[in-house]
Amino acid sequence: MxxxxxxxxxxxxxxxxxxxxxxxGLVHFRQNEVFKSLTVLVDPxxxxxxxxxxIHGIRPEDVAGKxxxxxxxxxxxxxxxxxxxxxxxxxDRTALARAAQKYGAKGLPCVWVDTLQxxxxxxxxFGDDGGYGLANLARAFNIQFxxxxxxxxxxxxxxxxxxxxxxxxxxxxxxxxxxxxxxxxEIAVPQRINPxxxxxxxxAREGNPDGPLCGExxxxxxxxxxxxxxxxxxxxxxxxxxxxxxxxxxxxxVVGDQDLRLTKGQEKSSKHRKCESxxxxxxxxxxVGESDFxxxxxx
Numbered sequence: 001m002x003x004x005x006x007x008x009x010x011x012x013x014x015x016x017x018x019x020x021x022x023x024x025g026l027v028h029f030r031q032n033e034v035f036k037s038l039t040v041l042v043d044p045x046x047x048x049x050x051x052x053x054x055i056h057g058i059r060p061e062d063v064a065g066k067x068x069x070x071x072x073x074x075x076x077x078x079x080x081x082x083x084x085x086x087x088x089x090x091x092d093r094t095a096l097a098r099a100a101q102k103y104g105a106k107g108l109p110c111v112w113v114d115t116l117q118x119x120x121x122x123x124x125x126f127g128d129d130g131g132y133g134l135a136n137l138a139r140a141f142n143i144q145f146x147x148x149x150x151x152x153x154x155x156x157x158x159x160x161x162x163x164x165x166x167x168x169x170x171x172x173x174x175x176x177x178x179x180x181x182x183x184x185x186e187i188a189v190p191q192r193i194n195p196x197x198x199x200x201x202x203x204a205r206e207g208n209p210d211g212p213l214c215g216e217x218x219x220x221x222x223x224x225x226x227x228x229x230x231x232x233x234x235x236x237x238x239x240x241x242x243x244x245x246x247x248x249x250x251x252x253x254v255v256g257d258q259d260l261r262l263t264k265g266q267e268k269s270s271k272h273r274k275c276e277s278x279x280x281x282x283x284x285x286x287x288v289g290e291s292d293f294x295x296x297x298x299x
Contacts, residue, residue: 005030006084006113006172008158010150011095012056015049018091019098021069022048022058025150026079029086029158039151040076041066056148070103077185080110084172084180088134088157089116093181093190100188107188112181113172115157115164121179122164124221124269134160168223168258203232204244211239213296217249218242221271222256224290231293238297246274253287260289 008027014020022044028035041058043066053059073096085108087093093112100107119132130136135147138156141163145152165171181190207214218240224231231254232242243250253275259268268276275285288296 006086006158006161007080008086008154008161009080009092010087010153010157011092012058012148012150013052013095014044014046014058015052017046017098018095019069019102020044020046021095021099022063023056023150024072024076025152025154026076027151027154027158029162032162034155034158037151037155039149040072042072043068056150068103069099070105073100073103073105073108077106077108080108083110084176085110085112086115086154086158086161087112088114088153088160090114093183097183097189105188106185107183109185110183111176111193112183112190113161113175114179114181115160117179118161118164118175122168122170122223123267124271125267125273128270168256170223203228203242205232205236205242207236207239207241209239211237214239216240216251218252218254219244219246219250219271220254221269222259224254224256226290231290234297234299235293240297246271246278248278248283250275250278250285252293253285254293255287255289257289257291260287 006029008029010025011021012023014022021042023042024040026038026040028037041063043063045068048060085093096108099105116132119126119137126132126136126140134153134156137143137160138145141160143156143159145156147153161172161175177194180193182193183190203220207216213235216239218235220228220231235242240252246253253271255272259272272287275287279285
């Protein structure tokens with residue numbers, strides 16, 4: 001499954017019921033660029049909440065005479081079969097699963113990659129800088145789009161995915177394996193492909209008191225070549241206390257090699273920036289790359 005070929009998707013709903021889909025945006029990315037875009041208006045056969053109208057601007061008269069999801073789902077299914085679908089937050093894949101249940105339709109035969117989760121794993125600093133909403137990410141990455149237009153939101157989500165791949169070198173297949181969901185024509189509700197890898201567990205642990213680095217407190221940030229849990233185990237075996245966050249007790253910050261070199265314009269993580277501020281204030285913290293860390297722990 002090549003990174004250059006996937007479909008980004010977004011839905012808008014008529015009300016708080018996620019099955020009340022009134023618009024679907026589909027954007028096909030090919031060779032890392034937008035190939036074609038499609039917006040489908042849908043009759044949700046449901047009421048329109050004024051709040052939802054104020055968000056996306058779609059009114060009952062706009063969808064009068066448009067097909068229902070009962071007719072739209074089979075068409076979408078044929079378009080996205082065996083394709084990776086990028087979407088921002090679990091809402092979109094949930095809405096389509098609920099719509100399939102509502103009409104007794106078959107599930108969509110595809111894999112789902114949530115670009116919200118991709119962003120959270122790719123860039124630490126947005127947690128302290130506006131959050132991981134699509135509008136904030138688009139602003140940070142200079143992505144121009146009309147928010148809450150389904151096709152425009154889908155395009156922005158696809159561009160966020162491409163930016164994460166560009167910045168950190170992790171392929172689309174990597175993200176499918178790590179956080180992907182899958183639905184089939186028989187199973188409408190998407191299921192985690194790898195539920196163990198999906199869970200982002202904390203890595204904090206005590207160090208071996210007999211290890212050569214006993215007394216050091218270490219924190220990891222950025223994209224590492226090895227799993228965080230594996231890096232934490234290596235650090236603990238070498239004597240380090242492993243922490244999840246930077247505090248005044250931190251003595252070593254390990255940064256992914258790519259992040260340390262700041263290739264392709266990516267920004268430093270919030271942990272990285274906090275450590276630099278603490279160092280400027282006189283705190284004794286060493287910032288090292290993953291390769292140097294591996295040598296420090298004898299790996």
